[in-house]
Amino acid sequence: MSFRQWSRGRKVLAVAAVTLVVNLVGVLVVVEWAFRERHGDMVSELARRRQDRFTEPGSTRFLIVGDSFSAGELSEARVGFGAYLSQALRQYGYHNDTEVISLAMAGSTSQWHYEQVASWIKETGQVPHYVFITTGANNNHSYVFQTHFLEHSCEADTAPTWLHLLYKVPRSWFWGLDQVAYLLGYASLDDPTKVAFRPLVKFWRDNKAFMSWINKLIGRWVSAMHDLGQARGFTTLVGSYVRTGFHQPVRVLTRARKIPLYDIESEALEDCMRGWGMFTSDGWHPNDKGNKYLARRLARWLV
Numbered sequence: 001m002s003f004r005q006w007s008r009g010r011k012v013l014a015v016a017a018v019t020l021v022v023n024l025v026g027v028l029v030v031v032e033w034a035f036r037e038r039h040g041d042m043v044s045e046l047a048r049r050r051q052d053r054f055t056e057p058g059s060t061r062f063l064i065v066g067d068s069f070s071a072g073e074l075s076e077a078r079v080g081f082g083a084y085l086s087q088a089l090r091q092y093g094y095h096n097d098t099e100v101i102s103l104a105m106a107g108s109t110s111q112w113h114y115e116q117v118a119s120w121i122k123e124t125g126q127v128p129h130y131v132f133i134t135t136g137a138n139n140n141h142s143y144v145f146q147t148h149f150l151e152h153s154c155e156a157d158t159a160p161t162w163l164h165l166l167y168k169v170p171r172s173w174f175w176g177l178d179q180v181a182y183l184l185g186y187a188s189l190d191d192p193t194k195v196a197f198r199p200l201v202k203f204w205r206d207n208k209a210f211m212s213w214i215n216k217l218i219g220r221w222v223s224a225m226h227d228l229g230q231a232r233g234f235t236t237l238v239g240s241y242v243r244t245g246f247h248q249p250v251r252v253l254t255r256a257r258k259i260p261l262y263d264i265e266s267e268a269l270e271d272c273m274r275g276w277g278m279f280t281s282d283g284w285h286p287n288d289k290g291n292k293y294l295a296r297r298l299a300r301w302l303v
Contacts, residue, residue, distance in 0.1 A: 036172070038192040045105065046112070050120045052099040052101045054128070059097040061236075063120070065113045068106035069241055070134050074285040077098055080104055081286070082132075088108050088292075088299035101128075107191050109142045110135040110221035118228060130227040132262075132298075133225055134219040134239040136246060141194040143171065145214060155209035163203070172216070215246045219253040226259050240265040242273065243284070262301050263296075 031052040050063040054061050063068055064082040072080030082102040089098055103116045111137045121127060139145055150156050150167050167174070174195070181187040189196035197202075204210050222238055229236040238254055240247050247265050254261040258261060278290030286294055 006022065010159050018140050019147050028149060038175075042107075042192060046108075046116060049103050049105060050116065050123060053124055054099050056097050056099055056100065059099045060094075061126075061128040061130070062100045063117060063131045064100060064102040064104055064133075064227070065116055065131060066104040066239075067108050067136040067138050068104075069112075069137065070102065070104035071106050072104075072282045072286070072288075072291050073106045074282070074287075075291055076078055076288045078239060079291070081291040081298060082291045084295035085299060089302065091296065092208075092299045092303045094299070094303050107138055107189075107194065109138050109145070109193070110218050111142075112193075114224050114228070117225065121232060130235050130237055131225065131229060131237055132237045132239060133222065135221065136215075136242060136250070137241060138194070139217060140211065141189070141191075141196070141201065143174070143193060143219065146195060146204060147286055148209075149213055151212050153209070153213055155213070158209045159203075211271040215249045218246065219249040222250055222259070223253055223257065226257060235260070237262060237302075239263075242266065243270045261269065 062085065064080070064085075066080075070076065070080045070082065072078060072083070074139045077083070080102055082100045082104070085100045087096045089257070103113075103120060104117075105112075108116075113133055117131055117133075137196070146174070147167055150159055150164055156164075175192055178187055178194075178196045179190070182190055186198050187196035188198070195201065222236070237260050240249060242264055244265060247263065250264065251261065253259070273293070274283065274288055276289070276293075278286055278293055280287050
C-alpha cells in the first residue's frame with residue numbers, strides 16, 4: 001500500500017469516526033431534550049390538578065391524594081371514588097355540605113403525594129378539614145427511590161456492581177434506554193419518573209432488602225403528611241388499596257401515631273369486586289361501578 005493510499009484510508013476512518021461522534025452527540029442531545037419535555041409535561045399536569053379550590057363557606061372539605069387507584073383514570077368517566085363521595089355521604093346521613101378535591105394522578109409516588117398537598121396549601125392559602133391518602137403502589141418503580149437505595153442503604157451491596165454502574169449514567173440516557181425497551185416490547189410503562197425495563201422491574205421486585213426498605217418508606221411519607229396536618233390544621237386519613245401486600249408498615253405507623261386507617265385490603269373483597277364487575281380489564285383499577293361502590297364504603301366509614 002502506498003503512502004497516498006494509506007493517507008486516504010486514514011481520512012476515511014477519520015471522517016467515519018467524526019460522523020459517528022456527531023450522530024451520537026445528536027442522539028444524546030435529542031434524548032436529553034425529550035426527557036426534559038416528558039418530565040416537564042408531568043410537572044405541568046401535577047400543577048394543573050392543583051387548580052381546583054374550595055368555594056362553599058362552612059362546607060366539610062376533603063382533599064384526596066394518591067395514584068391511579070384514586071384518580072380513576074382507567075375508568076369510563078376518568079374520575080375516582082372522590083367524585084362520588086359527597087353524594088355517598090348524604091346517603092349515609094351526613095347532610096352537611098361537603099366539597100371534595102382530588103389531586104390524585106396516575107403513576108405518582110408517596111413523595112409526590114406529600115409534595116402535592118404541601119404545594120396546594122401554599123398556592124391556595126386554603127386548608128382542608130381532611131386529607132385522604134392512598135399511597136405506595138408506584139414507589140418500587142421509582143428511579144429516585146432506587147437510586148437513593150443504591151447510594152444510601154446499608155444493604156445496597158445486595159445489588160451487583162454492574163447495576164450500581166448502570167445507575168451512574170445520566171438520567172436522560174437511562175430514560176432513553178427505557179424508551180428503546182418500550183418500543184421493543186420489553187417495558188410496559190412510558191413514565192420519566194419510573195424504571196420500566198422488565199428485567200430491572202423484576203430485579204427490584206425480587207430484592208427483599210429493597211422491598212422491605214421501600215415499604216417502610218411509605219410509612220415515612222405518611223408520617224410526614226400527618227406532621228404537616230398537625231402543623232397546618234387538617235386531619236390525615238390513610239386508606240389502603242384492595243390488594244397490595246405492603247400495608248403492614250402503614251398499619252404499624254397508624255397505630256403508633258393514632259392516625260385513622262381505612263383498611264380495605266382483602267382477598268375476599270377483591271374476589272367479590274371482580275365477581276361484581278367492578279374492575280377494569282387489568283383487574284387492579286376500579287371502573288365507574290367500582291369507584292361508586294368504594295365511595296359508599298368510604299362514606300360509611302367516615303360517618
